[in-house]
Amino acid sequence: MAQRLFLLSIVVCLITAGIAGTPEEAKxxxxxxxxREDxxxxxxxxxxxxxxxxxxxxSYPSLLQRELKLKVINAGVPGELISEGALRLPGLLEEYMPSLVLICHGGNDILRGRADELIEKDLAAMAEMVKATPADLVIIGVPRPGLGLVVPDFYERVAERYEALYEGQxxxxxxxxxxxxSDLIHPNAKGYQLxxxxxxQLIKSSQW
Structure with a gap:
């Protein structure tokens, strides 16, 4: 009887530990x-x-490298549309085999007035590419220019769909x-530092 109670207590502890470790419950x-360092x-x-x-x-990747003391590859291409980025991403994933990918894209499409659903489709395609690898994903929301600077909802939707970290603010x-x-649509050095x-902070606070 005592042995049975002991085994039951272990099972209860394991179940409790599993619940506590669930990301949604914990954070x-x-x-x-x-x-890791590498x-x-x-x-x-x-x-x-x-x-x-x-x-x-x-640039924010250079400054992030200093903040985290980890290697950060700057794979930014000025003027690129998100559909072009979707074609470029697979080669970089294969070349660098990253542990974490940060995607900040779609701003040029927004400036050109491309439909949100089309931008979302390309962003989702890129998220799916990352999730097909061992890498984790961060999606950064880009606001529409003009008064109010509202970030389109599709950034958060894609982040939720692919269980990615999201920085929308x-x-x-x-x-x-x-x-x-530095101009209407780009930060300066102080802005990139922030x-x-x-x-x-998001990355450090969201690790298991």
Whole structure:
């Protein structure tokens, strides 16, 4: 009888531990695997990733590398459309085999007035590519230019669908402050620094 009670207590402890370890229960959001010293992060996107508006060493990937003390690849291409990015991404995933991918894309499509559902389709295709690898994913929401700087809902929808981390506020906050911008649609060095700090905090707080 005592042995049976002991075994039952172990089962209860294991079940309790499993519930506590569930990401949604513990943190209320997506989680990522712990990053190691040799982990590679792929920062993928357009001019916002490339660092237009600031010196190259002040782009958000460069600053994020300093924040995390991990290798961060800057895979930003100014002027790129998201459909073009979807064609470029597979080669980079194969080349670098990253542990974490950050996608900040779609801004040029928004500027051109492309339909949200088409941008969402390409963003989802890229998220699916990342999720087909061992890498975790962060999606960064890009706001529409103009008054209000609203981030389209599809960024968060895709993040939820593919269980990715989501940062939907930092670019909106940076681009709403003139002192943090180099022009209407790009941060300056100070803006990219705030972007890197926000992403570093998100990544650190969301590891298992």
């Amino acid at each position: 209320g959001g997506a989680k990522i695997m712990p990053l 982990s590679v992060i792929l920062a993928f996107g357009d001019s916002l990733t490339y660092g237009t508006g600031a010196p190259k060493d002040k 930092i670019l909106r906050k940076v681009l709403s402050r003139p002192e943090l911008k 972007m890197a700090k926000a992403l570093a």
